[in-house]
Amino acid sequence: MVSVKEVKEMFKPKLKPIIWDDNENKLTVLDQSVLPFQKVFVELRTPEDVADAIRLMKVRGAPAIGITAAYGMVLAVLRAENLNDVIKLMHDAKSVMDKARPTAVNLSWATSYMLNRAREYIEKGEAKDVKELITLLKKDANKIFDDELEAEIQMGLYGLEKLNPGDVVLTQCNAGGLATGTGLGTALAPVKLAHILGIDVSVIAPETRPWLQGSRLTVYELMEEGIPVTLITDTAVGLVMYKKMVNSAMVGADRILADGHVYNKIGTFKEAVIAHEMGIPFYVLAPVSTFDLKSSVDNVKIEERDPDEVRTVRGVPIAPENVKVFNPVFDVTPPKYITAIITEKGVIYPPFDKNVRKIIEK
Numbered sequence: 465m466v467s468v469k470e471v472k473e474m475f476k477p478k479l480k481p482i483i484w485d486d487n488e489n490k491l492t493v494l495d496q497s498v499l500p501f502q503k504v505f506v507e508l509r510t511p512e513d514v515a516d517a518i519r520l521m522k523v524r525g526a527p528a529i530g531i532t533a534a535y536g537m538v539l540a541v542l543r544a545e546n547l548n549d550v551i552k553l554m555h556d557a558k559s560v561m562d563k564a565r566p567t568a569v570n571l572s573w574a575t576s577y578m579l580n581r582a583r584e585y586i587e588k589g590e591a592k593d594v595k596e597l598i599t600l601l602k603k604d605a606n607k608i609f610d611d612e613l614e615a616e617i618q619m620g621l622y623g624l625e626k627l628n629p630g631d632v633v634l635t636q637c638n639a640g641g642l643a644t645g646t647g648l649g650t651a652l653a654p655v656k657l658a659h660i661l662g663i664d665v666s667v668i669a670p671e672t673r674p675w676l677q678g679s680r681l682t683v684y685e686l687m688e689e690g691i692p693v694t695l696i697t698d699t700a701v702g703l704v705m706y707k708k709m710v711n712s713a714m715v716g717a718d719r720i721l722a723d724g725h726v727y728n729k730i731g732t733f734k735e736a737v738i739a740h741e742m743g744i745p746f747y748v749l750a751p752v753s754t755f756d757l758k759s760s761v762d763n764v765k766i767e768e769r770d771p772d773e774v775r776t777v778r779g780v781p782i783a784p785e786n787v788k789v790f791n792p793v794f795d796v797t798p799p800k801y802i803t804a805i806i807t808e809k810g811v812i813y814p815p816f817d818k819n820v821r822k823i824i825e826k
């Protein structure tokens with residue numbers, strides 16, 4: 465078995481969706497709302513720019529929005545004239561960015577982490593002025609980004625143990641390198657590592673209506689890497705499992721609760737239930753920053769987006785103009801349908817209400 469370090473040396477990402485320039489303090493993201501038809505990078509200069517980019521899904525995917533928001537907290541401190549300004553500026557930035565999207569917990573995890581770090585540096589006198597504080601906070605944001613890649617490699621290696629040569633993996637949405645900012649990904653990490661190591665594995669990607677993360681992003685990302693992928697409609701998920709065209713399902717997550725309930729892109733629940741019925745292993749891959757051990761299913765908000773995302777397909781009408789629409793963009797999968805949750809700290813098996821804490825809090 466190869467090590468995380470060895471994979472890190474072998475991994476040459478084709479995509480760099482989040483770029484932070486440490487010298488210029490400049491944050492640039494690849495606009496995922498127009499991929500794969502246009503490859504446009506946009507500069508985000510303020511926490512408000514970051515919040516807009518997250519809301520408009522120019523940057524999306526739970527880990528990617530967390531990393532971008534961490535840099536957004538650095539951008540907030542760039543506005544400070546002295547250390548007395550800092551906490552209020554960071555509080556305001558956190559509140560603007562946390563509101564951009566409600567379901568992925570990585571976002572508020574990252575902003576809280578950065579705010580707490582700033583408080584500590586100021587209280588302990590480790591930052592004597594704003595300049596020193598910015599240097600320390602940039603290191604923290606860079607570390608969140610670096611740690612994410614290491615976590616993904618570790619998850620990828622654990623996930624690889626669940627695959628055999630020739631396997632076909634069903635996924636959902638885009639839980640690849642675009643969604644995490646690293647170029648690798650969570651759910652797609654095992655497949656990408658297999659590819660790097662010369663093991664033949666392929667993917668079936670549902671298109672993921674309404675925003676089409678599957679057809680626009682997963683397919684694009686895998687084709688860029690030279691990994692075989694077949695696009696299906698969301699409604700074909702049942703048939704491909706019935707016909708045993710896939711050996712396992714691997715998906716990402718936006719939030720995982722202590723009892724093993726998994727929030728992920730709409731369509732995940734349906735995929736998990738069918739996998740369970742068909743005896744196909746269903747794996748969730750997510751870093752520790754995606755776990756929310758405090759909330760319960762009664763108080764997690766599932767984001768609902770613009771009805772026009774459903775009435776149209778990328779601007780082209782497909783329904784009567786004023787039809788009533790329900791557009792939840794995430795769903796929640798109960799633990800009984802999940803075979804295992806793969807994290808960088810280890811693989812969690814049922815019973816999740818006991819084992820999630822054992823692994824995450826260790």
Ligand code: MRU
Pocket residue numbers: 524525526527568636637638639640643644649650651677715716717718728729730793
């Ligand atoms: O609405 P999106 O595109 O941000 O949703 C993304 C997902 O649901 C992903 O599966 C999840 O964030 C995990 S990404 C590694």
